[in-house]
Amino acid sequence: MKKKKMLDMMNLADDRFIGEAAPRVRKKRTNWRRFALVAACICLMLTGVNLLLFLPYSTTPPDVSAYRSSDYYPLIEKLNVYTYEAPKYKNNFDKWTNAIEDMFLAGSGTSEPVFAPGAPSPDGEMNNGTAEGTGKYEEVTDNQVAGVIEADLIKRSDEYIYYMSRDGYLYVYAIDGENSKWLNSIRISNYPKESFSGMYLSEDCKTIIAIGSLEGNTVLHTVAVNGSVLQREKTVTVTGRHSSSRMINGELLLLTKHTVYKKDIDFSQEESYLPQITVEDESHSISADNIYAPDKISNLQYTVIYKLDGKTLAEKDTAAFLSYSDIFYVNKTHIYATHRYTETTDSKSWRTSEVKTEIICISYTGEKFTPVGSVTLNGFLHDQYSMDEYNGVLRVVTSTDKDSWQTGPWHGSFGDLPEELHGERSANLYCIDLSTWEIAGKVIGFAPQGEQVESVRFDGDSAYVCTAVVVTMTDPVFFFDLSDLNNITYKDTGVIEGYSSSLVNFAPGYLLGIGQVDRNTLKIEVYEESERGVVSVEKFEMFAEGYATDYKAYYIDRENGLIGFAAYSYGDSLFEEAYNPCRYIVLQWENEQLIEVLNVGIHCSPNDARGFYADGYYYVPDRVSLAAQPLSSKDISLTGEMPTQVDVISSHGQQYTFTSDAAGKVADYLSGLSLEWLFDDTPDHYNGTTWTIMLSYEDGKQIILYHRAEAFIRREDGDWYKIVWHNGVPMYFSNFLTELQDSITS
Amino acid sequence: MEDQRIVDLYWERSETAIKETQKKYGKYCRYIARNILHSDQDAEECENDTYLHAWRAMPPHKPSVLSTFLAKITRRLAFDRYAYAHAEKRVSAATLVLEELSECIPDTTGDPADELALRTALNGFLASLPERERIVFMRRYWYVCPVRDIARDMDLGINNVKVILMRTRNQFREYLVKEGIVI
Numbered sequence: 001m002k003k004k005k006m007l008d009m010m011n012l013a014d015d016r017f018i019g020e021a022a023p024r025v026r027k028k029r030t031n032w033r034r035f036a037l038v039a040a041c042i043c044l045m046l047t048g049v050n051l052l053l054f055l056p057y058s059t060t061p062p063d064v065s066a067y068r069s070s071d072y073y074p075l076i077e078k079l080n081v082y083t084y085e086a087p088k089y090k091n092n093f094d095k096w097t098n099a100i101e102d103m104f105l106a107g108s109g110t111s112e113p114v115f116a117p118g119a120p121s122p123d124g125e126m127n128n129g130t131a132e133g134t135g136k137y138e139e140v141t142d143n144q145v146a147g148v149i150e151a152d153l154i155k156r157s158d159e160y161i162y163y164m165s166r167d168g169y170l171y172v173y174a175i176d177g178e179n180s181k182w183l184n185s186i187r188i189s190n191y192p193k194e195s196f197s198g199m200y201l202s203e204d205c206k207t208i209i210a211i212g213s214l215e216g217n218t219v220l221h222t223v224a225v226n227g228s229v230l231q232r233e234k235t236v237t238v239t240g241r242h243s244s245s246r247m248i249n250g251e252l253l254l255l256t257k258h259t260v261y262k263k264d265i266d267f268s269q270e271e272s273y274l275p276q277i278t279v280e281d282e283s284h285s286i287s288a289d290n291i292y293a294p295d296k297i298s299n300l301q302y303t304v305i306y307k308l309d310g311k312t313l314a315e316k317d318t319a320a321f322l323s324y325s326d327i328f329y330v331n332k333t334h335i336y337a338t339h340r341y342t343e344t345t346d347s348k349s350w351r352t353s354e355v356k357t358e359i360i361c362i363s364y365t366g367e368k369f370t371p372v373g374s375v376t377l378n379g380f381l382h383d384q385y386s387m388d389e390y391n392g393v394l395r396v397v398t399s400t401d402k403d404s405w406q407t408g409p410w411h412g413s414f415g416d417l418p419e420e421l422h423g424e425r426s427a428n429l430y431c432i433d434l435s436t437w438e439i440a441g442k443v444i445g446f447a448p449q450g451e452q453v454e455s456v457r458f459d460g461d462s463a464y465v466c467t468a469v470v471v472t473m474t475d476p477v478f479f480f481d482l483s484d485l486n487n488i489t490y491k492d493t494g495v496i497e498g499y500s501s502s503l504v505n506f507a508p509g510y511l512l513g514i515g516q517v518d519r520n521t522l523k524i525e526v527y528e529e530s531e532r533g534v535v536s537v538e539k540f541e542m543f544a545e546g547y548a549t550d551y552k553a554y555y556i557d558r559e560n561g562l563i564g565f566a567a568y569s570y571g572d573s574l575f576e577e578a579y580n581p582c583r584y585i586v587l588q589w590e591n592e593q594l595i596e597v598l599n600v601g602i603h604c605s606p607n608d609a610r611g612f613y614a615d616g617y618y619y620v621p622d623r624v625s626l627a628a629q630p631l632s633s634k635d636i637s638l639t640g641e642m643p644t645q646v647d648v649i650s651s652h653g654q655q656y657t658f659t660s661d662a663a664g665k666v667a668d669y670l671s672g673l674s675l676e677w678l679f680d681d682t683p684d685h686y687n688g689t690t691w692t693i694m695l696s697y698e699d700g701k702q703i704i705l706y707h708r709a710e711a712f713i714r715r716e717d718g719d720w721y722k723i724v725w726h727n728g729v730p731m732y733f734s735n736f737l738t739e740l741q742d743s744i745t746s
Numbered sequence: 747m748e749d750q751r752i753v754d755l756y757w758e759r760s761e762t763a764i765k766e767t768q769k770k771y772g773k774y775c776r777y778i779a780r781n782i783l784h785s786d787q788d789a790e791e792c793e794n795d796t797y798l799h800a801w802r803a804m805p806p807h808k809p810s811v812l813s814t815f816l817a818k819i820t821r822r823l824a825f826d827r828y829a830y831a832h833a834e835k836r837v838s839a840a841t842l843v844l845e846e847l848s849e850c851i852p853d854t855t856g857d858p859a860d861e862l863a864l865r866t867a868l869n870g871f872l873a874s875l876p877e878r879e880r881i882v883f884m885r886r887y888w889y890v891c892p893v894r895d896i897a898r899d900m901d902l903g904i905n906n907v908k909v910i911l912m913r914t915r916n917q918f919r920e921y922l923v924k925e926g927i928v929i
Contacts, residue, residue: 007825009889012865015814017872021884022813023777023891023899033901297783 051078059085071288072274075322076267079252082297083262134226135159138611139204142504142556144384145331149247151198152552152619154610157205160227163621164188164210166608168196172228172496173626177617183228188212188221189235198552199308200247201225207311209252211242218242218256220313236313239275240304244384245331250310251363252334255328258302258320275304275320284396286320290369293322294358298341305335307364319362321370323677329387335362335370336387336394340380355380355401359387359394363433370510373437376446377430378402385503388458393440394432395482397465399452400424400445400707427453427467430484441485446478454515459505466500466513477503477513479529493527500525502551506558507589510537514554514565522547522593524587540587540594542674544569548606561589562631564618565611566602584609584620585674586631597631597675643667643695648737656737663745667695669736670705673713675721683712685719691733707733749812761914773811775820781890782824782840792827793834796820821888835876836839843890849915852923863927871921875914 061084067076135157143150155162158181163174168189173182188196194214195417201208205225218238224231240256247253258275266272274285299487300688307316321337329336339358343353356393361372379398386397406492427447433440447467455466463468463480477500480490480640500513500523511527512520524540547567549610555564564686565693568582586598592593602609605625611620612633620627646657646666658666670693707713710732714720747766755763772793779792799819809815828840872880882900885891886907893911897904 004844006851007844009864009868011818011822012861012868013872013884014869015809015811017880017884018814018817019811019886020877021889022774022817023885023889023895205918277850580828675901 010110032390052324054091056091057089059086059352060084064267072270072285072291075288075291075293076273077294078293078322079265079273079300080301083265087601089702092162094319098202101729105219118446128452135205137205138614138667139157140610141552142193142554144329145334147248148330149200150552151200151211151245151247152610153608154612155199156210156612157201160205160612161619161621161626162199162201162208162225163610163623164196164199165623166195166197167192168194168210168212169623170199170208170210170223170230171621171623171693172230172590173619173621174228175614175619177615178626178628178630179204180617180619180626182626184230186223186230188223188232189214189219195512197242198245199246200252202311203250209247209271209310209313211245211254211698218254220254220308220309221250222313233315236308238304238306239277240302242466243303243326244328247310248294248330250334251316252308252313253305253330254284254308256306257326258303258304260300260302262300262522270369275302277315277318286318290317291322292319292324292337292360292362292371293343294324294339296341297323298339299323303337303411305362305364305369305679307369317368321360324360325381327381327386328383329389331382331389333365334389335364335369336360336389337362338387339380350404351404351406352402352404354378354403357381357398359396361394373434375432375437377428379401380487382453382456385458386453386456388462388463389434392434392483393482394434395458395463396430396432397428397453397456397463400426400428401452421615425450427451427465429463429465429480429488432480432490441482441488443480443490446490448476451476455500455503455513457503457505457511462505464503464505464511466503466515468500470613477511477527477534479534480510481526483709491529491534493536501549502554504554504556506556506560512556512563514551516547517541522565524563524565526589526592526594536595537592538589540596542567542585546582546606550607553607553609555586555613557613560613562597562613562618563587563594564598564611564613564620566604566606568606583612584627586611586613586618588631596674598629599674600627601628601676641697644698645696647694647696649692656741658740658744662740663695665740668731670713681711681722683708684709690732691737710734712718749810752812753804753808755806756801766802767797767800767812767816771816774813775816776819778820778889781826781892781895782821783794788827789824792820793823795823799823817889821890824890827857835909840890843887846911846915847887850918852919852927863925867922867925867927870925871918874921875917879910879914882910883918886911 003554024051061080064080070076122617138156138158139149140154140156141150141152153164156175159175161175163171163173165171170186170188171182172184174180188210189212191214194212196210196212197209199208208223208225210223212221217238219237220238222233224233238254238256240258243255243257245252245254254639260273264272270285271283274291276285301323304328305319305321307318308314309316313595321339323341324339325336327338337360339360340355342353342355344353347712349651355378356378357519358374358376360374363370363372365622375394376396379400381398388395404422408471424445426445426449428445428681429443431441432438432440451467451469453465454468457464461481461483463482465478465480467476467478476492478490478492479486499538500515502514504512506512506526506533509529511529513523513525513526513527515523517523520543522542522544522675525536526538527534528537544567549563553566555562557736564584564586566584582602584598584600585596588592588597598618601619602620603622609620609622611618613619616630617628642664643661643666645660646658646663648666649657662739686709688711690708690709693705693707695705704716705713710719710723712722747770752766752770752891753764753765763769775793775796776789779789780786783789783792796816796819800816801820807815825840865914875883882896885899886893893907894904896902897907900907902910
């Protein structure tokens with residue numbers, strides 16, 4: 001009952017409460033919560049997909065601020081910027097669409113730190129030789145700067161020659177004219193793969209330091225010398241591949257190249273990005289103060305300069321140059337290092353790319369390396385000879401390398417050059433005042449457009465520059481007068497055939513150019529500076545399929561006017577041993593002529609050939625023998641006058657008579673023969689045709705020559721000479737006569 | 747058609763009044779009846795009886811809110827029919843509702859309150875409730891809606907509805923005790 005009353009009581013509820021609670025005729029109520037959840041999930045998915053596809057790749061280098069407290073932090077920042085590779089694509093979408101497109105279109109280091117002075121060489125090998133006594137040191141290398149000694153394959157005293165082969169054998173020869181002989185030899189290294197680039201002989205002639213390269217490191221070997229007695233002492237290995245060296249006042253400056261590799265760089269590990277020095281198994285990095293890096297690094301190669309004691313090889317100081325090139329100039333007080341880079345600038349619709357060189361100067365005469373100053377010049381340097389310090393002025397010759405082109409849409413065909421492309425190729429000379437490091441004088445663009453520097457030589461207030469367009473093999477040579485930096489003047493030879501890869505101040509007023517006429521013709525040319533300008537006064541050319549490209553292989557004796565060099569030509573196998581065609585030739589400058597005074601076979605390549613003149617003899621050592629010959633011009637050398645008549649009779653009865661110009665041609669042919677007087681052959685054993693040649697002169701004089709078997713020639717009863725070649729090209733005498741006769745009769 | 751116009755049709759004794767009423771509130775009345783009777787046939791009969799009672803009630807009645815006027819008629823008819831059928835059926839939704847409502851009966855003794863006191867007490871209590879609780883209470887005990895329907899319509903969980911109902915019943919009971927209402 002009460003329940004019913006409760007039920008009835010509910011009927012008493014106000015209409016408003018009844019209406020409020022009335023169930024609405026429902027359309028299906030939207031479940032907003034579920035809708036919001038689904039919408040949120042879709043949004044999240046879309047956001048995720050967008051981020052994955054379009055999130056831009058980072059275009060800034062990684063953050064290295066964690067290393068801020070390191071002494072090397074400035075270097076780390078530079079390395080970080082340099083080693084950072086900006087992504088090729090903007091984002092994943094860009095990358096994947098390109099990958100799909102490609103499918104359809106369808107290819108520091110860390111050297112082991114080694115520097116171990118004091119490690120004894122294995123076995124301490126001793127070779128007694130046969131003679132003792134050290135002798136007096138004689139300079140045989142044509143060093144760029146007097147007193148700054150450069151390593152070489154040959155060194156000598158007044159009594160002994162020390163010659164080193166590239167594979168590490170050291171030979172000792174006695175200097176004794178025609179009695180010169182081999183005395184001793186030792187192998188410097190136990191490692192067959194080690195190669196050698198040069199050596200030093202100490203001033204007291206008691207120590208040789210040989211420089212080797214093995215497995216990316218530089219190895220220094222000391223050899224105790226007592227005349228011909230040689231004893232290996234110790235071996236020191238330093239980090240980096242050998243680049244260059246100098247010996248000054250008993251201190252050895254050694255330059256090596258140490259490369260770090262981008263993939264190995266870990267800034268938490270110093271050895272991954274810094275050159276290391278190891279002493280008795282303990283390694284340490286070169287100090288930050290001694291590392292020089294330009295603002296913009298262009299490569300990951302350090303040039304490391306070690307200053308070592310010239311005898312004990314004890315380390316005195318070390319400096320490293322990051323991104324600097326192989327071109328260093330060293331004089332008695334300073335090291336000049338160069339950093340070549342390309343600067344690109346944009347203006348309006350043009351882009352310009354220009355090669356520049358930063359030169360930094362380091363003093364090494366104190367206890368420590370000390371930076372002195374730097375300068376940046378337009379262009380790049382050819383070699384170490386492109387720089388010279390003289391009277392407080394640094395003189396530098398550079399080659400211009402500059403291009404400008406229009407930017408913007410390119411409508412040409414693939415492979416075409418932009419329509420507007422301007423290139424500048426020329427040469428410049430700069431004089432920098434070393435007290436202010438400002439340019440005190442300059443000559444810009446003195447070379448013809450398109451030519452670049454091939455060789456440079458400074459001599460006091462003079463500078464000599466050869467520029468060339470190597471492709472066309474033409475060059476002018478420029479003589480500069482640098483006595484007044486405010487008014488630098490120059491003369492040139494004009495365009496002449498060939499170019500000189502080396503210029504040498506040879507004699508007062510004369511410059512020697514060593515280069516080539518064409519790919520197979522070596523030339524030695526003498527230039528004279530005169531009021532007429534710069535003129536070529538003498539030229540020696542020879543056909544050669546190979547010749548020395550290392551300047552050190554050329555012997556320059558200014559006092560005696562001698563030039564020695566090596567070259568080879570396979571020539572005719574009748575004359576040359578096919579496997580050993582290399583010959584060493586000496587020219588003498590006399591009466592404004594270059595005369596061949598020596599021609600001997602040698603057992604090495606042209607770049608390894610070395611020779612020198614002493615006391616009337618010319619010495620050419622190699623790994624097999626020593627050629628020691630007096631210099632003399634060919635005994636058959638003719639008077640230089642034109643013969644009036646030449647009669648030629650063969651042993652078979654052939655006869656020719658030539659007069660006037662034809663007679664002169666015969667004389668020229670005979671004068672052009674290259675002869676050797678030291679040979680093993682016996683001419684009397686040859687049964688070939690013998691030509692008797694009688695030259696008659698206007699004054700009644702007659703000269704008789706005998707030409708045998710196309711191989712030998714002598715004057716009357718004189719010594720036989722072996723014919724090497726004629727003007728570099730072997731030519732049968734009989735063929736020459738036939739052709740000459742034919743030319744007359746036709 | 748607006749409620750006022752439908753009422754006017756009743757007063758005009760127009761036959762379209764029933765038609766319009768059915769069109770607008772037919773489902774509503776069947777819903778109420780079905781909740782109590784749990785039979786579509788009975789609910790339909792109850793709906794038809796509602797129209798008859800409405801025809802008889804207007805005039806003289808002129809309700810301002812036609813929906814609640816019809817809902818009361820339907821509810822009363824449905825419970826009358828329920829009471830008639832109750833003897834033969836053991837359990838129904840209405841039984842459960844009655845059982846729940848019985849929890850609200852206070853344990854007081856004395857003279858039962860009159861209709862006015864009951865009306866005042868009930869509406870006073872309903873006014874004191876928050877809207878949500880009030881709607882749940884009314885849906886359950888006036889409209890006799892199943893708990894799951896209330897939960898679905900109110901976007902509440904079933905347990906949540908049951909808790910709300912339990913609390914409001916207790917509150918109603920306490921209220922009645924406080925007001926001194928004797929059922």
